[in-house]
Amino acid sequence: MATIKLTDRQEEIIRLVKENQPMTSEKIAASLNLTRAALRPDLAILTMTGILDARPKVGYIYSNKPSYSLVYDYIRKISVEEIMSKPVVVQEDTSIYDAILHLFLNDVGTLFVENNDALVGAISRKDFLKIAMGGTDMHKVPVGIIMTRMPNIVFVDPKDTAYFAAKKIIDHEVDSLPVVEKFINEGKELFKIVGKVSKTNITKIFVKLGENG
Amino acid sequence: MATIKLTDRQEEIIRLVKENQPMTSEKIAASLNLTRAALRPDLAILTMTGILDARPKVGYIYSNKPSYSLVYDYIRKISVEEIMSKPVVVQEDTSIYDAILHLFLNDVGTLFVENNDALVGAISRKDFLKIAMGGTDMHKVPVGIIMTRMPNIVFVDPKDTAYFAAKKIIDHEVDSLPVVEKFINEGKELFKIVGKVSKTNITKIFVKLGENG
Numbered sequence: 001m002a003t004i005k006l007t008d009r010q011e012e013i014i015r016l017v018k019e020n021q022p023m024t025s026e027k028i029a030a031s032l033n034l035t036r037a038a039l040r041p042d043l044a045i046l047t048m049t050g051i052l053d054a055r056p057k058v059g060y061i062y063s064n065k066p067s068y069s070l071v072y073d074y075i076r077k078i079s080v081e082e083i084m085s086k087p088v089v090v091q092e093d094t095s096i097y098d099a100i101l102h103l104f105l106n107d108v109g110t111l112f113v114e115n116n117d118a119l120v121g122a123i124s125r126k127d128f129l130k131i132a133m134g135g136t137d138m139h140k141v142p143v144g145i146i147m148t149r150m151p152n153i154v155f156v157d158p159k160d161t162a163y164f165a166a167k168k169i170i171d172h173e174v175d176s177l178p179v180v181e182k183f184i185n186e187g188k189e190l191f192k193i194v195g196k197v198s199k200t201n202i203t204k205i206f207v208k209l210g211e212n213g
Numbered sequence: 214m215a216t217i218k219l220t221d222r223q224e225e226i227i228r229l230v231k232e233n234q235p236m237t238s239e240k241i242a243a244s245l246n247l248t249r250a251a252l253r254p255d256l257a258i259l260t261m262t263g264i265l266d267a268r269p270k271v272g273y274i275y276s277n278k279p280s281y282s283l284v285y286d287y288i289r290k291i292s293v294e295e296i297m298s299k300p301v302v303v304q305e306d307t308s309i310y311d312a313i314l315h316l317f318l319n320d321v322g323t324l325f326v327e328n329n330d331a332l333v334g335a336i337s338r339k340d341f342l343k344i345a346m347g348g349t350d351m352h353k354v355p356v357g358i359i360m361t362r363m364p365n366i367v368f369v370d371p372k373d374t375a376y377f378a379a380k381k382i383i384d385h386e387v388d389s390l391p392v393v394e395k396f397i398n399e400g401k402e403l404f405k406i407v408g409k410v411s412k413t414n415i416t417k418i419f420v421k422l423g424e425n426g
Contacts, residue, residue, distance in 0.1 A: 041254040048258055075423035100346060107386075109339075125338050126322075132345035133313060163423035166416050173320075175412075199388075199412035202419050203379050210288035210376035 334360030
């Protein structure tokens, strides 16, 4: 990963501005025994990176806001593939009761449902809680009856960006998305479940981005 | 928010390097009818921002990796206060059944429990599902009996960073944290619930960071 290596002089400029802000380029130059021309490339780098902010007729102040476009570019480069985790999958005829056991044993918030190796549904902790509050016989009724069914399931491709997945999670108000690969069976377009990406995965990247590199 | 504004010449350098990489500074200078000295500040900015990568004896290549330290700094500047949402709070003597209704009506994953205006507990969708699977009389038993109780609740302060909150969420494997303010009552240190920060809030910042600014 690329890291900005500020020069000693640039670090010194930051220190000076922090202590004396707002500080004009003349004053900075004088403090460092430099000409303004010699200082120009350093000030350009420090303002372009967002570390210093140049206020016309006032001088430089310390802002330390990174350039938005850099954060944007970085976030857009992370793929679903890099962050996805193992999905927990049950069959369409699994009983609700057994499905809930799977949910607890694997400590996940959403189960994905398949039939003949293809994604057919999804069911969340919230759906299960609703059912558990009602009078349904959880040992007898299969998950296929209560799940959200294709094509009403939002999914992503392993090559999609984590940003795209996070946006789908927020827009569709779900906790988790299946990551799928398309396949054709008897002329029908079907989807094989290869992973999942959840708010937990996104929160983990956020923590990783904020860690001291 | 600070945005990097590349000059036309810098954009032209990026385009040249993309097409001809690796490309030495001599070649870039020649293509632009410039001296290497005139080009130096532009190349410094393009490598420091991580847009170009300088390989000794090979030349410049297009990398477009943002500086890690910038993303890091940016993430560390977002506070809990800026991203927290409204908490759903019930009283310790609320029945489990009524608490679940609150959960559904407000469409949240975690309820916080207070007594005399102080945080005393938390209870999640997962806890409720466990109870619903058992034989507990949800109309009679109060949430106080089944909740996770203080001091076993992880919380944050409005002034903490979103990074710190996200890290606590991951480290303690919870979906949501109460945001609290300390107060003293009869010599006891207590906490007033003023917000909540969840994986949803973190996912929303992630989407915001990735949006085209």
